[in-house]
Amino acid sequence: MTQTSALAVAPSETRSVGPQARAWLDANLPDALREDMLQDNKPTVADLCDWEARLHKAGLVGSTWPEAYGGRGLGLRAHLDISREIGRTPMPESVNSIGKELAGPIIMAVGREDQKLDYLPAILEMRDIWCQGFSEPNAGSDLAGLRTKAEKTADGWVVNGQKIWTSGASKSSRCLLLARTGSVEDRHRGLVLFALRTDTPGVDIREIQSIDGERSFCEVFFNNVVIPEEDMLGSPDEGWAAATRVLSIERATNRMHRSWRFENQLNHLVSACAANPATRKLVEVDYARQLADVSVNIDLLKGHVETLVGSLIDGNEIGPRGSLPKLFWSEAHQNFATLALEIVSRFPPDMSDPLRAVRRRMEDIYMKARAETIYAGTTEIQLGIIAKRILKLNQGK
Ligand SMILES: Cc1cc2nc3c(=O)[nH]c(=O)nc-3n(C[C@H](O)[C@H](O)[C@H](O)COP(=O)(O)OP(=O)(O)OC[C@H]3O[C@@H](n4cnc5c(N)ncnc54)[C@H](O)[C@@H]3O)c2cc1C
Incomplete structure (x- = not known):
């Protein structure tokens, strides 16, 4: 299938690419990849690679990478616009996020020109995971x-x-x-x-x-x-300097769509329960306040990301401040996952397909969320970094 870019903007333009990204995703995201629908078979790695290659051709991946390496040469603001739209959909996480979000930036920072030309387009085109x-x-x-x-x-x-x-x-x-x-x-x-x-x-x-x-x-x-x-x-x-740079990206700007995906998960849970008389009371009465708390956390998280992007655009380094969104996001999302599991565990046994779909999704989110306070640096490590490097507390040393 031939496919042209979804983004009709030049690198020098400042208008938001969000509406174009949204229109493309609305028209192209296949039902088989929607995590808010019941799926008989999970997508294979090959299905996911095909989809991600399409996202790249549409200009929705690699937006900030130079055109010489297969990117679009747009700014970080465009990446944030696209990330919001990607997060708003229930699509699966990338099978190549390490390539696109960690290896790619490091190769651009420390790689030789021949390495950039060799490795970078292969990442975006999903030839290399x-x-x-x-x-x-x-x-x-x-x-x-x-x-x-x-x-x-x-x-x-x-x-x-x-x-x-x-x-x-x-x-x-x-x-x-x-x-x-x-x-x-x-x-x-x-x-x-x-x-x-x-x-x-x-x-x-x-x-x-x-x-x-x-x-x-x-x-x-x-x-x-x-x-x-x-x-x-x-x-x-240069290994240590590059590795710590990888970790600060991983903590701060990796998967920039997270807060919007989190909101999509919350909205899915609330709307599926509210639409069914057997579960409406769960969200409208029993867990209404806890769900409102989750919504506040999501707004705070979005604010964190937007502030970080603004700061990067102003030319600042992420440094230890990357620990703030990592800590807050992982703890807030893990708490949501526990709450969501409690809610879906109260579904009636003869539940409808939409409730079955939300229950399956929330169970999966719960399992995966257990690791969120461990990878990219544990909660205790983030607290130590904030204490030592942001608050300048010497912690007994
Ligand atoms: C889902 C998942 C995916 C991962 N993917 C990758 C990957 O792709 N590549 C990769 O290289 N790694 C990956 N990791 C590994 C991850 O980075 C480590 O698990 C993490 O850094 C913690 O290290 P550890 O497991 O050795 O625990 P440890 O470092 O042994 O920590 C054990 C406990 O001690 C606490 N602790 C340790 N040091 C301190 C301290 N100084 N102060 C206070 N508390 C402390 C920790 O918080 C933790 O609770 C992944 C982990 C998970 C869970």
Whole structure:
């Protein structure tokens, strides 16, 4: 199918691209990808890749990336406009958010020109799915304790070690891999970042099943894996600076659509219950105040995102302030998920299809939300960063 961009705006224009994005999504989002409808079969990775490639062709992905790398060359404000519209739909999360939102920006920041031309269009066109190989069995919150070793040889680098909790590794063709060139005592010095091909000999990926029944988590083992020099990102000493930059993006602006998707989930729950006499009282009386609280949190979250975008447009760095939206979003969404599960658990056994659809969606959200206060830095770590780096409290040291 031929398809032209949904966005008829030039990079220099300042008008909102939101209405065009909304019109395209309204016309093109297939029912089979709507998480607010009952689905007999979950979409496959291939279905999701097709859809995301279409989003890219329509100009709704990679909006801020330079045109030379497959993007649209628009500003952050346009990205926010599009993110709002994406969030307002019940579409699935991207299977390549690590490529688009973490690896892409880092490649643009530290990559060579030939790497940018090679890796970046492949991410947007969904030819390469990326995973993030940072955490290890003894290096999660304390990432500087990682042990995976990269040794320089005549052929490039030889890597040995193990990663864990590598989301989507078994579906990925590239891994943003953080390894160390020196000893563990060097901590954040001597860390190096690679764009590793996951089909390289010596890479052993093993899936782990999580409580939602999915097998997206993986352990990844490296046994004398040879990585060519041209797949190193930045210099051997730039790994820590790049990794902390990845983490600040992950905490602050990754999945910018989150607050609007959260609102879509709340609206789905409320409207499905209110439309049915058997469940109307649940939302209109029994849980009305808690649902109102959720709505206030969503508005605050939207404000957080809009303020951050404004600050980035003014040329400021995200830095430790990225911990604020990460902490608030994960806690607020997890509380909503617990409330939603309680509400759907009170549905009558002979429920209608729309109630069955909302119950299935809320159960899924509940399972996934358990991890939200862990990944991209735990709640305790965010509180520590806010105490130390924003409030300047020395915490007993
Ligand atoms: C769904 C999910 C997806 C993930 N995807 C990826 C991925 O794709 N790639 C990747 O590299 N990693 C990924 N991770 C790993 C994630 O980054 C780590 O789980 C996280 O950083 C916590 O590390 P840990 O599990 O080793 O726990 P630990 O660091 O061992 O923490 C255990 C507990 O101790 C607390 N704690 C630790 N240090 C302190 C401290 N200094 N002060 C106070 N409390 C502390 C923590 O808050 C936590 O409650 C993912 C995790 C999840 C849950």
